Amino acid sequence: MASLGRIVSSRHFWPLLVFVLTLLLLRHLSTDFFSISDGRVYGSLVDVFVRGSQVMLLALGMTLVIATGGIDLSVGAVMAISGAMSAWLLTAHEASAGVAIAGGLGVGAVCGLWNGALVAWFGLQPIIATLILMTAGRGIAQLITDGTIITFHHAAFEALGKGYALGVPISVWLVLGMLLVIGAVVDWTNLRLSIESIGSNATASRVAGVPVARVRLLVYVVSGLCAGLAGLINAANIAAADANNAGLYLELDAILAVVIGGAALSGGRFSLTGALVGALVVQGLTTTILTSDVSVHATRVVKAVVVVLVCLLQSPAFRARLQRMIRRRP
Amino acid sequence: MAQPPQPSPESTPLLSMTGIVKQFPGVRALDGVDFQVRRGEIHSLMGQNGAGKSTLLKVLTGVYTRDAGQMLLDGRVISPRSPLEAQGEGISTVYQEVNLIPDLSVAENIVLGRQTQRFGFIDWRAARRQADAALARLDLQLDVSASLNSYSIAIQQMVAIARALDEECSLLVLDEPTSSLDQQEVARLFGVLRRLRDDGLGIVFVTHFLDQVYQISDTITVLRNGRLVGEWPAAEFSRIELIARMLGRDPASLTEAEAGAAPPSPVAAAEAARLVAHQLGRRGQLQPVDVEVGAGEVLGLGGLLGSGRTELARLLFGLDRADSGRVELAGRAVRRGQPRSAIAAGMGYSSEDRKVEGIIPELSVRENLILALASKRGLWRRLGRAAQEALADRYIQALGIATPDAEKRISELSGGNQQKVLLARWLAAEPSLLILDEPTRGIDVGAKAEIMALVADLKARGMSVVFISSELEEVVRSSDRIMVLCDRAALGELRGESKTEQAMLARIASAHQEVSGG
Structure with missing residues (x-):
């Protein structure tokens, strides 16, 4: 009983439970939930992971930013810039897939550097600093695409979004790879300690000698890189760069994923896997609703209801009240 | 001299607080405190950290409710439950930080929340008249339609007072109003306060600047550890006695002879000084000082709250950016305003503000x-x-x-x-040099003794320590030399025989006499 209590109060429990329940519903609704043919996995379960890969990548970067007490609203727009950059390199310069990928990631990192510099060096409020790129970013992407939707045919590049490796979609491998790389870097250096320390008390961190500005700069660069990679996957998926719609509103899904994953928006402790579970909850809901008979227009409302529930169940104040209510009944 | 004279009975006090008790979990912040303010009086409330000054003011202004005791204003029993209620009763407060809205006009700031309305709209002409009248009471003429932040902090402070002084106000509470003002601005503020006093207002004044206490007050009340120490007319209450009372010392032990026996010794050039600060200062925070600390030496910074001891520590460590001077630790220059540079050079700083x-x-x-x-x-x-x-x-x-x-x-x-x-x-x-700012504040006696023992141990192991404490006795006990500070300037050093608590108090008090005499 005691161990059950510990499991229930673990911060991953409720998001995971909701995710499993959604998957059960999805399995009931879909004709092909999970199958293997030609040594490759297919089905709606796989769809959740493939479609969710973009939000998962954004959520990884967003987790670090939020843990320092910041926020990055620009990631959706950065996806559009990165996609546009790679498409432009592929078409206008007939560049190789490697160059296109490097270009997309590079421009993502530069965007992150811009955000980070505004926050860390010039002391702008993170929400304002990243709002600038959120609104201007799509304009920049349109400058690159010259206002059109660039389409391309490039098998090697498109594999990022559609390809398989060892029977598993490449986009899922990319998420796993980023999780491992970021996880290893934060845990094998002083980064996790520094990030959590800044998010919990930035003033005291400065007194203790934590390089506050440098760490802040770094997390925005990582977030920009993650958004750049998500933008590449998005472009590869549709074999086109759509400056207006690539990654539209995904910044909100990413923030949601981090919150569902149990992080406080005020900063402090963070969990990368928690954020991924959060992203899967968001995507699982979307896919399930789209598969079901519920009207597409209701998608956002249903999503909102579930998100509110998950967040409430994680709130200590709400849980204490719930416990009192349950106890009062004989 | 030892007994506070009884206040004359013929004038019924404007404010009379008797037997005020305020209990917080684990600490009795006010333990039966009496406090009286008469009409036409500027009354300074003095005390060290934790004396109960701010708690008493918060009870008075309705931020806290008292647990016991009585509060009479003009003979009426009052029990304000919020600052707004207190203001309704006639008690207005002006805080250290100007808490007005800088982007609004002077007039808007003065009338905000109590505008005259005509047909549901704010009557701006009436508002400007109201604001002009409020400022006239302070003998101030400003363009009330200009935005507040176009004026200096001193003027903003006075606008805050004008706002506080609506018609019903009979008692004005000023909590550290001068901490961000320069000397001329203080003089101007004091002019306004004297005028208000002559109008018959009762004024409660709290400050850390001892000079200002004597410039402006008619009466001084001293609190210590949540209890009333006494009330004295300022003119009959010597500085040294005030300091002694605040610290809970017997003023009789501080003879005039001792006051003269502590000449400021020049800063000796220790051959192996580990920390060298030359003309380190910052406007409004600390007048430039020289500091040297040798290896295995404990330098105590002595002085009252607000004397500049914490300010000096913060400048040494780079938490605040010095605007003059330089700091070197073990031959390495410490970059201004960069704690990481100080840490890399071998410095450590334990702040007085544990929480923040x-x-x-x-x-x-x-x-x-x-x-x-x-x-x-x-x-x-x-x-x-x-x-x-x-x-x-x-x-x-x-x-x-x-x-x-x-x-x-x-x-x-x-x-x-x-x-x-x-x-x-x-x-x-x-670190090779550790700055300890109030390391014993707010902790129990056992932990205090352990921390003091630790300081001695660090010194024995060759670490240099800069030690700051409000408990002067701790400073004397643990330091090799003491730099005495007062009103944000260094007064000199005490060492060897002259390094006593009495000498320290005497230096602080005599500095004030010199300043006010000259």
């Missing part, structure tokens, strides 16, 4: 403890988990930190144990 500048509340004891060392090593050279745990266990044992294990959140520890973790944080980083 000390603990990282969400992190564990272990993480808090290794934070300075980890940061000193740099972002990429992680300290292994085993080494972290070994360090944490070692310091938990060595300092007797009461915690079930190193993984407990630091915010769940008691104040004394949090303080020990913060000391351990710096010890683990192995």
Whole structure:
């Protein structure tokens, strides 16, 4: 009983439970939930992971930013810039897939550097600093695409979004790879300690000698890189760069994923896997609703209801009240 | 001289607080305090940290409700439950920070929340008249339609007073109104206060600047440890006696002879000074001073709250950016305004504000403890988990930190144990000079003794220490030399025979006499 209590109060429990329940519903609704043919996995379960890969990548970067007490609203727009950059390199310069990928990631990192510099060096409020790129970013992407939707045919590049490796979609491998790389870097250096320390008390961190500005700069660069990679996957998926719609509103899904994953928006402790579970909850809901008979227009409302529930169940104040209510009944 | 004279009975006081008790969990902040203010009087409320000044003001202005005692204003019993209610009763407060809205006009700031309305709209012409009238009472003429932030802080402070002085106001409370003002601005503010006093207002004044207390007050009330020490007419209450009363010392022991026996000794050039600060200062914070600390030496910074001791520590460590002078530690220059540079050179600073500048509340004891060392090593050279745990266990044992294990959140520890973790944080980083700002504040007697023993031990091991405490006795006991500060300037040094509490008090008091005499 005691161990059950510990499991229930673990911060991953409720998001995971909701995710499993959604998957059960999805399995009931879909004709092909999970199958293997030609040594490759297919089905709606796989769809959740493939479609969710973009939000998962954004959520990884967003987790670090939020843990320092910041926020990055620009990631959706950065996806559009990165996609546009790679498409432009592929078409206008007939560049190789490697160059296109490097270009997309590079421009993502530069965007992150811009955000980070505004926050860390010039002391702008993170929400304002990243709002600038959120609104201007799509304009920049349109400058690159010259206002059109660039389409391309490039098998090697498109594999990022559609390809398989060892029977598993490449986009899922990319998420796993980023999780491992970021996880290893934060845990094998002083980064996790520094990030959590800044998010919990930035003033005291400065007194203790934590390089506050440098760490802040770094997390925005990582977030920009993650958004750049998500933008590449998005472009590869549709074999086109759509400056207006690539990654539209995904910044909100990413923030949601981090919150569902149990992080406080005020900063402090963070969990990368928690954020991924959060992203899967968001995507699982979307896919399930789209598969079901519920009207597409209701998608956002249903999503909102579930998100509110998950967040409430994680709130200590709400849980204490719930416990009192349950106890009062004989 | 020892007994406070009884206030004359013929004038019924404007405000009369009797037997005020305010209890907080674990501490009796006010223990039966009496406080009286008469009409046409400027009354200074004095006391060290934790004396109960701010609690008494908060009871008076309705921020706190009293647990026992009586409060009479103009003979009526009052029990304000909010500052707004207190203002309704006639008690207005002006705080240290100007809490007006800088982007609004002067007139808007003065009338905000009590505008005259005509047909549901604000009558701006009436508002401007109201504002002009309020300012006229202070003998001030301003363009009331200009935005507030186009005026200096001093003028803003006076606008705050004008706002506080609506028609019903009979008692004005000023909580550290002068801390951001320069000398001329203070003089101007005092002119306004005297005028208001002559109009028959009662004024309660709180400041850390002793000079200002004597410039402006008619009466002085001293609190200590939540109790009333006494009330004296300012003219009959010598500075040295005031300081002694605030610190709970017997003024009789501070003879005039001793006051003369503490000449300021020039800063001796120790051959092996480890820390050298030359003409270090910052406008409005500290007049430039020279500081030297040798290896294995404890330099005490003596002075009252607000004297400049913490300000000096912050400038040395780079938490505030000095605008003059330079700091060198063991031959390495410390860059201005950069704590990381000071840490790299071998400095450590344990802040007086444990909550804001000390603990990282969400992190564990272990993480808090290794934070300075980890940061000193740099972002990429992680300290292994085993080494972290070994360090944490070692310091938990060595300092007797009461915690079930190193993984407990630091915010769940008691104040004394949090303080020990913060000391351990710096010890683990192995600095060559450690600045301890009020390391014994707010912790129990046992923990205090342990921390004092620790300072002695650090000195024996060759570490240099800059020690700051409001408990002058602690400063005397643990320091080799004492630099005495007052009103944000250094007064000189005490060492050897002359290094006594009495000498320190005498220096502070005589400095005031020199200043006011000259």
